[in-house]
Amino acid sequence: xxxxxxxxxxxxxxxxxxxxxxxxxxxxxxxxxxxxxxxxxxxxxxxxxxxxxxxxx
Numbered sequence: 376x377x378x379x380x381x382x383x384x385x386x387x388x389x390x391x392x393x394x395x396x397x398x399x400x401x402x403x404x405x406x407x408x409x410x411x412x413x414x415x416x417x418x419x420x421x422x423x424x425x426x427x428x429x430x431x432x
Contacts, residue, residue, distance in 0.1 A: 384390045410416075 384393070
C-alpha cells in the first residue's frame with residue numbers, strides 16, 4: 376500500500392491533487408480551532424443541547 380502511495384506521488388497531476396486536498400484538510404482543522412469573535416459559547420452549547428435532546432423539557 377505504501378508503494379502505491381509513493382508511485383502515485385510521482386505523477387505530477389495526482390500529487391498536486393493529493394497535496395491540495397491535504398492542505399484544505401489542514402486549513403479546516405486550523406480554522407476550526409480559532410474562536411470566532413462575538414460568539415457566546417455557553418449559549419451555543421445550550422442551543423445544541425436543546426436541539427439534540429440533551430436537556431429534558
